[in-house]
Every structure is written in structure tokens, then in C-alpha cells.
Amino acid sequence: AQTVTQSQPEMSVQEAETVTLSCTYDTSESDYYLFWYKQPPSRQMILVIRQEAYKQQNATENRFSVNFQKAAKSFSLKISDSQLGDAAMYFCAYRNGGATNKLIFGTGTLLAVQP
Amino acid sequence: NAGVTQTPKFRILKIGQSMTLQCTQDMNHNYMYWYRQDPGMGLKLIYYSVGAGITDKGEVPNGYNVSRSTTEDFPLRLELAAPSQTSVYFCASSYPYPDGKSTDTQYFGPGTRLTVL
Numbered sequence: 001a002q003t004v005t006q007s008q009p010e011m012s013v014q015e016a017e018t019v020t021l022s023c024t025y026d027t028s029e030s031d032y033y034l035f036w037y038k039q040p041p042s043r044q045m046i047l048v049i050r051q052e053a054y055k056q057q058n059a060t061e062n063r064f065s066v067n068f069q070k071a072a073k074s075f076s077l078k079i080s081d082s083q084l085g086d087a088a089m090y091f092c093a094y095r096n097g098g099a100t101n102k103l104i105f106g107t108g109t110l111l112a113v114q115p
Numbered sequence: 116n117a118g119v120t121q122t123p124k125f126r127i128l129k130i131g132q133s134m135t136l137q138c139t140q141d142m143n144h145n146y147m148y149w150y151r152q153d154p155g156m157g158l159k160l161i162y163y164s165v166g167a168g169i170t171d172k173g174e175v176p177n178g179y180n181v182s183r184s185t186t187e188d189f190p191l192r193l194e195l196a197a198p199s200q201t202s203v204y205f206c207a208s209s210y211p212y213p214d215g216k217s218t219d220t221q222y223f224g225p226g227t228r229l230t231v232l
Contacts, residue, residue: 045205108157
């Protein structure tokens with residue numbers, strides 16, 4: 001069975017600085033996708049970034065980028081120029097590449113942004 | 116588009132009561148999902164559906180039932196509520212690629228906070 005591990009329950013960053021959130025996963029599949037979701041106090045889950053396992057290039061979305069290390073099964077999220085609005089719970093998630101799309105979530109990292 | 120909507124936002128149940136959590140999406144997505152999120156934890160899949168009339172169990176289905184009579188709606192039924200079902204419930208939907216392979220990103224509703232006392 002696939003698992004997702006986030007070893008940092010809480011992180012803190014100064015406004016305008018850069019922070020990296022860690023995620024590791026375990027799978028025997030070769031075709032899969034990885035995601036980072038943001039959950040602000042409103043509780044809604046918001047997709048931040050996605051990575052296809054077959055792509056070697058790391059995904060980037062504006063200030064958000066990932067470091068995808070397939071052999072090490074690592075998928076970290078880097079937030080550059082952190083803003084107060086980035087404060088939230090961040091979840092790493094995995095799903096197989098098959099037709100049934102079931103997400104497996106990590107336990108989350110609570111990010112605080114200090115002004 | 117309203118996206119994925121869920122009702123109610125909050126609910127308190129007594130042990131043994133039943134209720135239905137409503138979920139509707141207006142994006143014509145084939146796939147729909149129900150998750151629960153316990154305090155300090157990630158989301159766990161309860162049930163999912165790949166289309167009208169088709170449902171299947173996820174990781175934690177016990178104590179719940181679902182139906183999918185239309186593409187838009189995917190209600191979650193709690194029978195005989197128990198304190199262990201106190202949680203935040205999220206509905207999500209996604210759309211498969213035209214080639215029928217892996218579905219695209221999941222879109223989440225705002226959640227329903229349920230307390231069972």
C-alpha cells in the first residue's frame with residue numbers, strides 16, 4: 001500500500017523569506033502523481049501544485065516550486081517570497097496513475113508566516 | 116460555476132441519529148469522492164463514484180452509505196451516528212482525461228463540520 005509521510009508538523013518563516021516543506025512517499029508503482037494542497041482556516045482544500053512522476057522537470061507555479069527526487073521518493077515544496085496569506089496547513093498527496101483516482105494524504109504541515 | 120458545494124456547513128447530532136450530507140458539483144465531473152478529516156490528520160477516503168449508478172468503498176467506509184443517481188449529486192448518509200464520526204467531511208470531484216486514463220486534479224468543497232454527542 002502507498003503511504004505519504006510529512007515529518008514536519010509545524011514550520012515557521014519570516015515574510016519575504018523562503019521555506020521548504022518536506023514530503024516522502026512509498027510506492028511500488030511507476031505511474032503516479034504527486035500534489036501539494038493548501039488548507040487555510042476556511043478549511044477548503046486548494047491545489048497548489050502537481051507533479052507527474054514521468055516528468056523529470058520539477059513543477060513550478062509562480063512562487064511555489066517542488067523538488068521531486070523520484071529515486072529517493074521525496075517531494076518537497078519550496079515557497080519563495082513568503083506572504084502572510086501563505087499561512088495555512090499544507091498537505092502532500094499521492095495518487096496512482098490508474099483510472100480510479102484515489103488520493104492518499106500525509107498528515108500535514110502547519111505553516112506560520114511571521115510579519 | 117459554483118464548483119463543489121456542500122450542505123450543511125455545520126451540524127450537531129446525537130448518538131444514534133441519522134443524517135445526509137449533501138454534495139453537488141456543476142462542472143459535469145464524472146468522478147466524485149467523500150473524505151473525512153480528523154483533527155491533526157490528513158484526509159481519508161470514505162467512498163467514491165466514477166459515474167452515475169457506480170459507487171465503491173474507500174479506506175474508511177464503515178458507518179456510511181452513498182448513492183449516485185445523477186452526475187451532479189453525491190450524498191453521504193450516516194446511519195446511527197457515533198462519536199467516532201465526529202470529523203470534517205469533504206466532498207471532491209474530478210474529470211477523466213478524454214483517453215479514459217487518469218483523472219485530473221480533484222476539486223474540493225468547503226467541508227461540513229459534524230459533531231456527534
